[in-house]
Amino acid sequence: MxxxxxxxxxxxxxxxxxxxxxxxxxxxxxxxxxxxxxxxxxxxxxxxxxxxxxxxxxxxxxxxxxxxxxxxxxxxxxxxxxxxxxxxxxxxxxxxxxxxxxxxxxxxxxxxxxxxxxxxxxxxxxxxxxxxERDAAVMSYTLSSSVSSSDPKSRNRTDPLKRTSAAITHLNAHFACRIDLESVAAVCGLSPSQFCRVFRKEHHVSFGQYVLCFRMNRARELLEHENMLVKEVAYSVGFNDLSYFTRSFKRHFGVCPAAYQAAARPVI
Structure with missing residues (x-):
């Protein structure tokens, strides 16, 4: 076969x-x-x-x-x-x-x-x-998705309508809060199990992976441009566990958030 x-x-x-x-x-x-x-x-x-x-x-x-x-x-x-x-x-x-x-x-x-x-x-x-090619593929996808999600004209020009498009809109608006699977699935008119399968099929990653990478990208932006403590960044992008945030960030970017922030800030 x-x-x-x-x-x-x-x-x-x-x-x-x-x-x-x-x-x-x-x-x-x-x-x-x-x-x-x-x-x-x-x-x-x-x-x-x-x-x-x-x-x-x-x-x-x-x-x-x-x-x-x-x-x-x-x-x-x-x-x-x-x-x-x-x-x-x-x-x-x-x-x-x-x-x-x-x-x-x-x-x-x-x-x-x-x-x-x-x-x-x-x-x-x-x-x-x-x-x-998990790390490179997922991060590349999430970065490009974040850009297109923030630009409605670009999104409408390049992406066909997906059954789970409403979930991306919901995530953009509520990524700093707890994301409830049942609520997100309902927004898309699907049961939770259907939503998991359809989202994976349409976006080539699970919804959980997408949410994690989306938050990582937002955290990186805050560490680069905002004068915030690492724990404040973690909480502002939806993490309640600072140690988990630190491990996730290092896995995605190869460096812990504190070191990334220090390197991103201009030397005075």
Whole structure:
């Protein structure tokens, strides 16, 4: 199949990690893709962290039948320990709770069963390919989007109307506040799970990644031009956790915000 060939090209350099948390391993969707590329499969949550350190995978996929609090807690731990690692979630339950957690955890994509094999292969292939140039591609996209979003004439001239365009408008107006997935999805006339899928398809990044990069760009502008403390910048662009803001900024720009601000200010 063409999907399998594409998957092989995308994943040939490095394997990815599949956390199979299904009660019956025979029911896992990994059976549809594991021959297409190198996959490391783990069946227990406590094996995930060591597998990430050992294999340095392109990304991690969690397949969950019925999400539990302990699974969400562990996902949060993985995101905190490996913020640069894309995470896919495949779940058997379509609920607002799952979508909210996906947003909070900033997962790369959320798939709700039933999932066609072609859709799964396409998701894995695109995630593997995008991951290889993740930082440069995402930042370039966000920077150009920020410019076009602030210039309605330019946006209307270059971009077709998207189903999630209202979400970008909402983000421009409320990026300094808490962004509620359910509210943003409602603005676009979609359910939370539909919104996650459509936004990823239209913008080539998850909504969580888009929001993060949008805020990073705004923070950089403030550090360059405003006489503000780093913590004030963090709060003004929607971060409540200064340490998380610092880690995110350094991951995006290669330097901590305080050092960036010092370098950006003119020498007197």
């Amino acid at each position: 063409n999907d399998t060939a594409t998957l092989e090209r995308a994943c040939c350099a490095r394997e990815f990690l599949w956390a199979d948390l299904m009660p019956d391993p025979g029911a896992s969707m990994l059976n549809a893709v594991r021959d297409a590329c190198e996959v490391c499969r783990v069946r227990e949550l406590h094996d995930v962290s060591s597998a990430i350190r050992l294999h340095e995978p392109l990304f991690v996929c969690f397949e969950i039948d019925d999400p539990e609090a302990r699974v969400f807690d562990f996902l949060m731990q993985v995101r905190n320990d490996h913020p640069e690692l894309p995470v896919l979630v495949i779940t058997g339950r379509d609920s607002t709770l799952v979508a909210r957690w996906a947003m909070r955890l900033k997962v790369w994509d959320l798939l709700v069963k039933p999932v066609l094999h072609e859709e799964l292969n396409e998701t894995i292939s695109s995630t593997a390919a995008i991951t290889k």
